[in-house]
Amino acid sequence: MVSSCSKGKVTVKHDPIDFGGQVTKTTATLSGDTGSYDIIETYGFVIPSLATDKKLVALDDLYAKYKDKYDLGSLSESMRKAMTYDGHLYAIPMQGQMFVMAYREDIFKKLNLPVPKTFDDMISAAKAITAAKLMDHPIALPWLATGDITTSFEATMNSLGQDFVTADGKVTLDTPQAKQALESMRALVPYMDPQVTTFDQPKVQQQLYNGTAAMAIMFSGRMNDLTLSTNSKLSKDFGFAAPPKATGDAKYLYDRTSIDGWSIPFNTKLNHDMLFSMMSAAVNERASKASVPAAYPAREGMVTTKNSPYGQAANDSIAGAMPPVVSPILADVTNAIQPILVQVLTGKLSVEDGMTQMQAAGEKIAG
Amino acid sequence: MKPREFWLLIGPSVLVMGGLLVLPLIRTIQWSLQNVHYGTPGTFVGLSNFTAALTDPRFGRAVLFTVIITVISVAILLVLGYLVATGVNMLTVSRPVVLGILLISYVLPQLVGAVAFSWLFDDNFGGVVNHVIAFFGGPKVLWFTDPVPNAILIIANTVWQMLPFAMLIILAGLQGVPAELREAARIDGASAIQTHWNIIIPTIRGVLGFVTLITIMDVLRIFDSLIPLSPQAQAIGNESIMLYVYSVAFANGAQQLGLGSAVNVLTILLILVMLTPFIRGIFKEAKVAR
Numbered sequence: 089m090v091s092s093c094s095k096g097k098v099t100v101k102h103d104p105i106d107f108g109g110q111v112t113k114t115t116a117t118l119s120g121d122t123g124s125y126d127i128i129e130t131y132g133f134v135i136p137s138l139a140t141d142k143k144l145v146a147l148d149d150l151y152a153k154y155k156d157k158y159d160l161g162s163l164s165e166s167m168r169k170a171m172t173y174d175g176h177l178y179a180i181p182m183q184g185q186m187f188v189m190a191y192r193e194d195i196f197k198k199l200n201l202p203v204p205k206t207f208d209d210m211i212s213a214a215k216a217i218t219a220a221k222l223m224d225h226p227i228a229l230p231w232l233a234t235g236d237i238t239t240s241f242e243a244t245m246n247s248l249g250q251d252f253v254t255a256d257g258k259v260t261l262d263t264p265q266a267k268q269a270l271e272s273m274r275a276l277v278p279y280m281d282p283q284v285t286t287f288d289q290p291k292v293q294q295q296l297y298n299g300t301a302a303m304a305i306m307f308s309g310r311m312n313d314l315t316l317s318t319n320s321k322l323s324k325d326f327g328f329a330a331p332p333k334a335t336g337d338a339k340y341l342y343d344r345t346s347i348d349g350w351s352i353p354f355n356t357k358l359n360h361d362m363l364f365s366m367m368s369a370a371v372n373e374r375a376s377k378a379s380v381p382a383a384y385p386a387r388e389g390m391v392t393t394k395n396s397p398y399g400q401a402a403n404d405s406i407a408g409a410m411p412p413v414v415s416p417i418l419a420d421v422t423n424a425i426q427p428i429l430v431q432v433l434t435g436k437l438s439v440e441d442g443m444t445q446m447q448a449a450g451e452k453i454a455g
Numbered sequence: 456m457k458p459r460e461f462w463l464l465i466g467p468s469v470l471v472m473g474g475l476l477v478l479p480l481i482r483t484i485q486w487s488l489q490n491v492h493y494g495t496p497g498t499f500v501g502l503s504n505f506t507a508a509l510t511d512p513r514f515g516r517a518v519l520f521t522v523i524i525t526v527i528s529v530a531i532l533l534v535l536g537y538l539v540a541t542g543v544n545m546l547t548v549s550r551p552v553v554l555g556i557l558l559i560s561y562v563l564p565q566l567v568g569a570v571a572f573s574w575l576f577d578d579n580f581g582g583v584v585n586h587v588i589a590f591f592g593g594p595k596v597l598w599f600t601d602p603v604p605n606a607i608l609i610i611a612n613t614v615w616q617m618l619p620f621a622m623l624i625i626l627a628g629l630q631g632v633p634a635e636l637r638e639a640a641r642i643d644g645a646s647a648i649q650t651h652w653n654i655i656i657p658t659i660r661g662v663l664g665f666v667t668l669i670t671i672m673d674v675l676r677i678f679d680s681l682i683p684l685s686p687q688a689q690a691i692g693n694e695s696i697m698l699y700v701y702s703v704a705f706a707n708g709a710q711q712l713g714l715g716s717a718v719n720v721l722t723i724l725l726i727l728v729m730l731t732p733f734i735r736g737i738f739k740e741a742k743v744a745r
Contacts, residue, residue, distance in 0.1 A: 112705050119494030119710075233687035234706070281578075286599040286686035294579045430690045434600075 100366065108235070118143040118353055126356040127363055130179045132170035132347040136416040139173040145352040146176040150364040158368035167386045170347040170412060179349030180367045181386035183379065185307040186345045186405040187243060188398050190314055192302040193327030195222060204332045207272050207342070210303055214279035217302050227279040228301035232288040233430045238422045239344055241429055244269040247334035247342045251413035252421050252450060259421065259450035262443050270432055270439045272334045277433065285430055297322065305331045305342065308405070311398040312382045328397060330404035341408035347386070417453055424449040486716035493710055504717035514718065516692045517699040518725065524606065524695070525674040525729070528613045532670050533663065535614065536621030541651070543622065544629045554623075561619035569680035572612045573599075599684075602691045609684050609693065613674055621666050628662030629655065661740065668733045675726050696722050 092101045105113065110129065117123035118138070130138065138144050155161055160180070167181035191203065196213070199220055204210040214226040230236040245251060248265040260266060281287070281295070289310050295301035297320035317323045331342045350367035352360055369375070376385035381396035391399040425446040432442035487504055489497030508514045539557070546553055560568055574580035576598040585595055598604050632655050640650040656663070678697035681688055688694040689702065696718065704715025 108706065115710065116493055119492065121494075233690050283597055283600045285690065288686075291579055298579065300579070427689055430687060434690065436690075 098362075098366075118355070121355055122357075123353050123355040125353060126358045127367060128351050128353050129182075130171075130349055130351045132345075132349075132412060134419055135171055135178050136173045136414050137419050138351075139176065139178050140416040143354055144178045145354055145356075145360060146178060147180065147352070147364065148177050150360060151177055151180075153361075154364060154368055158365075158372060160368060160371075162373070162388055163371065163386045164388050167347045167349075170345075171349045173414060179351040180364075180371055181347050181349045182371050183309075183348050183383045183385050184345060184406065185309050185348065185384065186402055186409060187305050187331040187341070187343045188308045188311050188401045188405055189303065189305045189329045189331045190296060190311060190326050190398075191304075191329065192296075192299075192322070192325055194325040195302050196327070203327070203329045204303065206332050206336050206338075207276060207334050208336065210332060211275065211279060213303065218279075223300060223302055225279060225281045225300065226302040227276055228287070228292045228295040228304040229276070229280060229284065230287055230289045230292045230306055231280075231284045231433065233285045234426070235288055237285065237429055237433070238426050241269060241273065241425075242422070243331075243342050243344045244273055244334045246344065246410040247338045247340050249339045249410065251410075251415075251418070252425070253413065253415050253418055253454065255413055255415060257415060257417060257454050259447055259454050261425065261450050262447040266443055266446075267439060269334060270442065273433060274435075274439070277435075285434055293319075296320070296326065307344075307346065308384050308398060308402045309382075311402075312396075315381075315397050328401040330401050330408055340410040341405060343405055343409040345406060345409045345412065349386075420453045421450045424453055483716045483719050486713050487720045489713050491712045491716075493712065497713060500713065504713045505721070507714055508718050508721060513689065513694070514696075514699060517694045517696050520606070520693055521675060521677065521696045522725075522729075524610060524613065524677065525671055528610050528617070528674045529667060529670045531610070531614050532617055532621045533667060535618055536625050536666065537656075537663075539618065539622045540625035540629055543626055557622060558619045560615050561617070563616075565616060566679045566682065568616055569612055570683045572615060573608075573683045576608055599686060600691060602693055605685055605691060605693050609677075609681065612680055612684055613677065616680070617670060617673065621670060624662060624666050624669075625659070628659035631662075632658050664733050664736055668730060671729055671733075672726060675722070675729065696725075 091103060092099060094100070113124070114128055114130075117125045117128065118141075130144070135144075139146075151160060163181055164184075167184060168177065171177060171179035171181050189204070195201075195217060196203065199213075199216050201213045201216055202209065204213055210227055217223050217226040229240060231240055242252060245260075245265055248268055250260050250263060250265040252261060253259050277284070281300075287295075289306050292301070292304050292306055293310055293313055296304055296314060299322055311328060313319055314326045315323055333340070334342050350370060352363050352367075356363065371386055373387060376387045376390050379385050380391055381399070384391050384402050391402055393400045396402070428437065428442055428445045428449060431437035432439060437445070486497060488499060488501060490500045490504075491497030543550060543553055543557070563571075574582075576582060576584050576596075578585060584598075588594070588596060596604050598608050636654050636658065637650060640654050645653065676697055677695045678701065681693075681695055681698050685691070685693045688698055694702075700715045700718045700722075703711045703718070
C-alpha cells in the first residue's frame, strides 16, 4: 500500500485508514460544499443513502464515454449493479468481499469430519474437536459489539432469505426468519470464546494463527493472510470453503457480498473526466491481476483455483449468496439495532424482547 | 512593565487561546442549543439536547462510570505517586536511569500504550495475567466482557499511564522540602511515618493539590484508551462520557453534533463541580499569601 504516487503533474495522495475512520471521514467530507477528498471509496451498502442524499456524482455519461478506452465492459455486471441505485451508476466497482470459511484441514482430516455445510455441521464438528481435547472453543466469528456483529446477523437472515428491511422499506426484524436467525447465532455461542463480542476480524485471524480456533468465517480479504508462513506456523493447514447455511433448508449461504468501488464526491473541484480516468486505471486488467490473491477484483474471471488458494471458495460464496436488498435506510437501521443485538447474543435480553426492541428501533427510522 | 510591553508579550497567547479555546467553546455552546448535522446550519431547539442527554440512561451510566473511575484512579495515583516519588528521592547516582524507565509509559501515545497493555490481559496475545492467575489456581477472568474486571483493567491502565506524571510533580515538591525541617523532626524523635504525615505532606500540599487537579481533569476526559481496553463498553456499562460523545456525534457516520455538544457542556460543568474544592483551596491560599 502506498501513501502517494505521481505521474506527470498529477500526484495522488492516499492516507491509509481503518474502516471505522473511513466511514467517519467520508461522512464529514460529504457534508459541506468543500470536501477533503476528490475520490472516495464507497461500497454497495451505502450507495443508496449517499445517492438519495445527492452526495455522489452519477457516472453514467463518463462510463459510456470511457467504457471502451478502459475496457470497463469486463467489470462484473453484478458488481456494477451493486454500485447502481435508481438506474444510475455511482461507483466503479473495484473489488468484492464475500464471506469465506477457513478451517483447519489437518484437524478435520484427523477426526474424519466433513466440511460444514450448515450451522449444525459446525456445531457437530466443534463438539468432536472439543471431545478430542484439541481446543476449547473451535468456532471463531467476528462479532465485535461495535462493528461486525450486525453484518453477521444480516448474513444469517440473508441465509434465510430476508434482510433487515425489504426493498420498499418495510422493517422485518419481528419475522420468523429474524427469530430463527437469532436462535441460530445463539446456538453457536457455547463453541466460541466467551469474549467473542470483543473480536473483530484481525482477532479472529489471530485465533486461527494461534491454533485456538478451527473454523472461522470472515470477509475474503482476510483469507490471504492465513496462507502466509510469516503470519503463522499453521499457514499450510488451513482449508477454505464457501460459508455454510444457517439451517439445512435455508435457500442461501450465511453470506454477505460487499462490493467496494470508487466514487466522485459531489463537492470535488477537480475535473470529473480526470478523476474518472484515474478510477478506471485503478481497475484496469494489470492492476486487477496484480491484486490477486490478496483481493477479489471486480473483473470477470480474475480469481481462479490456480491463482488463489481460496479462489474456489470465494466463487462458490458469490454463487450462493442472497442478492442484496437495496434500501437507503438499511445502513441507519443497522446502526440502530447494534446495541440491542449485542444484548441478545450475550444473553442479557431474550430473543423475543430483542426482536420487539429491534423492530421498534427500525420502524422509528423507517418512519 | 509598560502597558504596551505587557500587551506585546501577552498578545500572541491571547490570540492562540482565543482561537483554540474560546471560539470552539462558544461554538460548542451554540451547537448544544441546536439540531445540527455536519456542514449544515443548525436549527434552534432550545434545551432539548440537554433534556435528551439527561434523560438518556446510557449517559447516566457513562457519567457514573467516569466519576467512579476518576475517584479511584486519582486516589491510587496520589498514594502510589507519593510512595514512588519518596523512593526515587532517596536515590542518588541511579536516579536519572530509574526516572527514564519510569517515564516510558507516560511518553507513549495513550492509544499505543493501551493496546500494548491490553495484550497482557488478552489470551489471543499471550495473556500473561491470566497465566499468572491460573498458576495460583485462580479462575479465568473475562477482562473485556465482565464489567468489574474490565473496570479494574481500565483503572490499572490509567494508573500505569499517569503515574510518572504524578510521581514527577510530587518528586519536585519533595525536593523543595527544606532539609532543616526533616532534621528537626528527626531530632524531636519523630518516626518516618510521623515525619511524612505531619511535616512533609503539609509542606507540599500545594503540589498534591495541583496533581489532584490535573489528574481529575485528565481522567474525566478518558477516551482513546477505552477503544482497545473496553471494546464493548456500551453493552457492559463501562462507557466513558467522551466515548459516549464520540458514539453519538461521530462513530459510524452518526451526526448528532447538537447532542454531542450538549454533553460536552455538561462535562465542563461536571469538571468544574469536581474541581471546586481544589479551586477554592487555591483562592484561599492566594488570599493568605496576600
